[in-house]
Amino acid sequence: MCAVRYRPQRARHSHADAPDTSRDFERLAALPQGPEREELSSRLVEAWLPMAHRLAGKYRSRGESLEDLEQVAALGLVKAVDRYDPSHGTPFVPFAVPTITGEIRRHFRDHTWDVHVPRRVQELRNKVRAAIRELSSAVDDHTPSAERIAAHTGLSQEDVEAGLEAIGSFRSLSLDASTGDSDDGFSLADTFGHSEPDYETVVAKEAVKPCLRDLPERQRRVLYMRFFRDMTQSRIGKELGISQMHVSRLLSKSFEHVRHQVEHDRRAARPRCVSGARAARV
16 A cells, blocks of 8 residues: 655645645756746646635625636736745745735735825725724724724824725725715716806907907998808898908908907907007008
8 A cells, every 4th residue: 555645735724725736846946947947837826726716715805806806816826936946945835825915915006996095095094994993893883083093003193084085095986876865866977067168158259349349340240240140251242242252351351350369468468459540450
């Protein structure tokens, strides 16, 4: 009967995700970069993948999908397999677990915040959240005050307030979310204001009024007939006894004058146009 080798790694774990790969790691460490090393590394990653998925499952209640967390854990496992050196005497599990969990935490820190928050504030958030959980397990379930949290954690009240504010920055509220507890169908987006295009129209009208008053009588009349009576250039020409081309030139001249005067007044920051005498000479 063959003797069975005792495997202390299996004795310490009740999981079936701790394979005996010590010889493979020794072989991997001796191999140079190349296809053979890559193939062996892939087999080791596949062998330890159940452990990485188990570690990812511990973070599944934090708002991220389990599939995304397993991918991040697998990336951490790849790094652990690539960096592990069995000659240091440390088993693979104690080396790999911090590498994998560190990759998962880095994912939460860098990629899952809807609002960018500095790392220091993220750490304050974690401390404040842990303190709230510990203090809320007491007799009363009320949210502890910032003073109690500061006394419990040893943080300053300013740091506690920063951590409390960051708690609400991890996930943003959808604009489609309903407002309050009402069932009236209004969403958060319905409460937002929007720009009123008529405001710009009013500003434009007020800006050109003094410039129009400075135009010669015939040019003002042509503008009135074209834009207030909605007459065509041909009809205006017949009524005034001039050609359509002449009407077109008068309109272009009026437009150029008004545009020039409005831009000039904006640069000079004065509310009125040049005098009518000067406008007539333009």
